[in-house]
Amino acid sequence: MGDLDKIFDSMSDRSLFKNKQILQTNYSPSNIPHREKEIEQIASILAPSLLGEKPSNLFIYGVTGTGKTLSVQHVTNELMKRVKDNKILRIEYINCKLKKVADTEYRILAELIKKLGGSVPATGLPTDQVYLRFLEILENSPEKLFILVLDEVDQAVKKISDNFLYNFTRLNSELSDIQISLVGISNDVRFLEGIDPRVKSSLSEEELVFPPxxxxxxxxxxxxxxxxxxxxxxxxxxxxxxxxxxxxxxxxxxxxxxxxxxxxxxxxxxxxxxxxxxxxxxxxxxxxxxxxxxxxIETAPKQFQLMLFSIFKLIKQNKGPIFSGDIYNYYQNLCKKVKVDILTQRRVSDILAEFDMLGLINATVISKGRQGRTREIKLSIPQNLVDKCEEILIDSLGL
DNA sequence: CGAGATTCATGTGAAGTATACCTTTAGGCTTAA
DNA sequence: AAGCCTAAAGGTATACTTCACATGAATCTCGTA
Missing domain, CATH: 1.10.8.60 (Helicase, Ruva Protein; domain 3)
Incomplete structure (x- = not known):
């Protein structure tokens, strides 16, 4: 046992960390440098809530990692501290990007209801039913104000459609004992451009931009x-x-x-x-x-993995950019070999687009004149990783 | 020779299908009094 | 009569298909110099 003590002791001696928590992404520092002005603004916009008045809806943009979420959370924490158990105010935070948690209208509502103490099934209910349930819970809660922070709304709206935001902003007219304020956070600066003007005007009563x-x-x-x-x-x-x-x-x-x-x-x-x-x-x-x-790559669905494998193989063979048609052919053969259903070209096209989004490949649509049009595809993962990736794929596909 | 029409292989949008789950509802069966 | 189970009806989400139309530069066509 003494030996183990020695190992563990030397471990803690060797450790460079005093408190690793502080560097973790979810850590919320008590003071946020270079965001004093923004925090002040958020605070003054949300301040009326302390008096039980509905604050304006707020919309915040800025690219990732500019302290948007942190600042908002800081302010809301402070607010809650002031409120104590006064029960006039309730603040909920939802990140709309979390896959399988809150990336559809239904799930956002479900998540919200869960946070408020209710429960809804993961699927099955008509959406308006879920709205009703949500309203009911809100009406029965003791608070007078409800501030809903929607982080990464742009993601949600892109997936859903903007009228779900509209629904939220309209919710107030159906509520008598409680008022809702929205705080939207978006990484996409041009987010509000393509949005229904009605939503736009009601959602962004106040706007704030976080510079990088x-x-x-x-x-x-x-x-x-x-x-x-x-x-x-x-x-x-x-x-x-x-x-x-x-x-x-x-x-x-x-x-x-x-x-x-x-x-x-x-x-x-x-x-x-x-x-x-x-x-x-x-x-x-x-x-x-x-x-x-x-x-x-590891967690990708089977069809995606087959696609990736095809891409890797072809890239290795060709030593140059490859085209979507080639990939589809290779993929078809691969499917036959592995006895997996072949997806349509249409679907494959979408999958390729997803890979592009994920940053695994770089795809550009080009026209090759009489030879029609294609995506020209280049790998955008480092060369030295390709072999490792292939290994994983072979493993998980059982090739 | 050059402008305009053609053409090819695929991109892309909309709408539809299949599957897996979910609730509600109502009928039929069991159970216990 | 109350309670429980089951099946049907009616919804939603997701992954995928079908259909139809859009693209855009290489290539072809044809009038013209």
């Missing part, structure tokens, strides 16, 4: 968190700057920067290094990318 952080601001954020998260003096010079630079290149995504730092530290730890060095950042960058891709 620049490299300097990112550095400051990182440094602050690093100070709390790590034991002292284990971050080498230039590491923070490099993290910030990486993330600044990805349109100022602070979340990305923090991930980078955390993974880099994990790598350094595993290597039993006493410092986080610059090379660890590079490794971390690769690892994050790599893990993301592998996860996608």
């Amino acid at each position: 952080y620049n490299a300097l601001q990112l550095q400051e954020i990182l440094r602050k968190r690093a100070d709390e998260a790590f034991k002292s003096k284990c971050v080498s010079e230039g590491v923070i700057a490099k993290c910030a630079a990486f993330a600044a290149r990805e349109h100022g995504d602070a979340r990305r920067a923090l991930d980078l730092l955390r993974v880099a530290a994990e790598i350094a730890e595993r290597e039993a290094s006493s410092h986080i060095k610059i090379k660890h950042i590079d490794n971390a960058n690769n690892k994050i990318e790599r893990d993301k891709i592998l996860a996608i």
